[in-house]
Amino acid sequence: MSKCEQCIVREFSSLKALNKEELVKLAECKTSRLVKKGEVIFEEGENVNGIFCVKDGVCKLTKLSPNGKDHIVKLVTKGELLGQRSMISDEPVNLSAVALEDMQICFVPKSEIMGFFDKNNQFSMNVMRTICGDLKEADSQMVNMAQKTVKERLAETLLYLQDTFGKNEDNTLKIQLTRDELASMIGTATESCIRLLSEFNKIGLIELKGKKIILKDIPKLKKMS
Amino acid sequence: MSKCEQCIVREFSSLKALNKEELVKLAECKTSRLVKKGEVIFEEGENVNGIFCVKDGVCKLTKLSPNGKDHIVKLVTKGELLGQRSMISDEPVNLSAVALEDMQICFVPKSEIMGFFDKNNQFSMNVMRTICGDLKEADSQMVNMAQKTVKERLAETLLYLQDTFGKNEDNTLKIQLTRDELASMIGTATESCIRLLSEFNKIGLIELKGKKIILKDIPKLKKMS
């Protein structure tokens, strides 16, 4: 069982507030796991009773809409934590988590984390700030969904994907989403998403290499988002 | 200066975790204020440096969308707190707050609240849970905006308004929103909102008494939301 001290999650998440002693306790109670692309980590409505540390890989957090379509609420990547809201609210998770790539994750049971809340104020504040950041982002996304056109949302999302996950040597977006997933991030029909990608391609905003995407005209994409 | 001990906000918000001593300190540092309908409490981008307790009345939290329209993200009513996210993140507020009715509010400076965070764990947990609730709600609203039709959102919002704010003796919704405000809650054009209200009226789902609204067929409204 590896130590938590050098872990990337510790470096980038609320866990950075933990001291050596706490990290040792963490290492003792955590369980590590490999998750294959497409595998479900948890499902909306489940009781998770702890949090996950994402050591490597990316997953999508989705919510089933009343009409039966999945909507991608957020992408979570290495260094981040998963399931904090549900643990604090002491409720089932309101979102499902599905791996977009092979992942390495650790599970830490709720009891352990709750102990940190009691004894380590900095940790509490870090978690609170993370969730506040999520809330701000969610408010902003809500307004985007309500007020922006699909075209604007697509442009914005493409920029976000490149900013957050970067690009390969051939300039294609590093993160690999299907058209269907991209559509369910921007909140539109798959066909509409594909159609708009074609259009963006035709007018030189992006280039399509098979199912891979290259952003060609970032200023214009920015202007139209 | 009135005491905080009996205050409705204390009863219903995170402040219920405060002990007598803390409540005395709160009462000493707070400033009370009357806010007239339509008045701005704070505006997106401002530094607020504290939180507001809503003793009476209701306000809307709005966010300016990139296309220049205001979107109502949330309604906040008596007993609730305002500005927690911004205080914790130590950032300008991301939403504007505008009174929908005459209000009574108190302002508590940040320094005081941060002291409670340090010393009162239950208070911290309460705040955290509140924000987690807001986040869950925001995620759900995001999906609604992305996936539901305007008609569905209108039905849902009408039900929410009656559930949350109740109705008058003549069965009209207690909370008084303009058509414009209702439209900016459900994320549509004012005319579309008015048109759908007319349609709901014609098919007996609701009744329009001037600008007041009566919900007539709640089961059907539920089914279509």
Place this chain on the structure above:
DNA sequence: AGTAAAATATGATATATATCATATAAATGA
């Protein structure tokens, strides 16, 4: 490798919603 299944693509069409225009009603202010 070869076949079935899934993902991508594009056309045709329907539909929801926005926009523009104008009328009427209600609220506000001198």
Place this chain on the structure above:
DNA sequence: TCATTTATATGATATATATCATATTTTACT
């Protein structure tokens, strides 16, 4: 109280987007 502004209402039209259909390409599987 009257005049001016603002809110509500409804029609006509344009437009974005969803839906249905089908073709092609890619992926997965035995």
